[in-house]
Amino acid sequence: MNEIIHPSRMKLLEATLGLIREQGYAATTVEDICRRAGVSKGSFFHHFKSKEELILGAVEHWNQFTTEVFEQAPYQSLADPRDRILGYVDFRMAILDFEVPEFTCLLGTLVQETYQSHPSIREACDFGMSSHIGRLAADLEQARAHYAPDADWTAESVGYFIQAVLQGAFIFAKAKLAAETARENLRHLRRYLEMILPAEC
Structure with missing residues (x-):
């Protein structure tokens, strides 16, 4: 059962998701949010x-949201x-048919900026991305x-490869402002x- 979130808290979380994907961690201030x-x-x-506590809350909110999206996806x-x-x-x-900030990954965006300066955010992003890979694996x-x-490959290694391609694709989408x-x-x-998974004849 999902926890009921106070409306103001939810507004702050949702605003954070949008702003971080639009302009990154450092450029997003508490005033902006x-x-x-x-x-x-x-x-x-x-x-x-x-701000760091809010970001950690936003990462948790993102992980819950994206888990539901992928669990309910048609495939x-x-x-x-x-x-x-x-x-x-x-x-x-x-x-990818959505606007660039709407399809890029919050976790990938955050970890590129904060992996050295904010270890707790890096760990939260790693947990979220690795959990998603675990479900794919x-x-x-x-x-x-x-x-x-x-085959001499492992499911986990291909899961990481899939996510590496996705994160790189998001970077190029940002660089070119197109998908x-x-x-x-x-x-x-x-x-x-x-x-690597050849269909049966």
């Missing part, structure tokens, strides 16, 4: 002791684990057992997965 959320600084400090209903993996990539490509392991039982390069990267990723 309060303005976007439509709440006072007093309300901010009622819910959070610091999850597919019976074949290979189809689910390829469906996951297709789903990520479909998300479950399908990858089933697919490997059926389609490539003699087409990112979309082509995911098409190549799909071809690679089809190659």
Whole structure:
């Protein structure tokens, strides 16, 4: 059962998700977040002791939100684990139809800026990304057992590779202010997965 979040706290969390993906950690101030959320600084400090505590709350909120999104995605209903993996990539490509800040990853954005300066944020981002990879790896392991039982790769290593391609694709989307390069990267990723998980004749 989901915990009920106070409306002002939820506004602050949602504002943080948007601002961090738009302009990064360092460029986002508490004043920016309060303005976007439509709440006072007093309300901010009622819910959070610091910007870092808010960011940690936003990471947790992001992880819960994205877990629900992917658990409810259409590809999850597919019976074949290979189809689910390829469906996951297709789903990520479909998300690229949104504006750049809407499809980029909060965790990837944060960890690039804070991995040395804010270890607690780095650890929270690592946990979120690794947990997502763990869920992918479950399908990858089933697919490997059926389609490539003699393969010398592990499900976990391919899960990390998938996420590395995604994070790199997001960086290029930001650099070019467009999704087409990112979309082509995911098409190549799909071809690679089809190659290492060859369909039965």
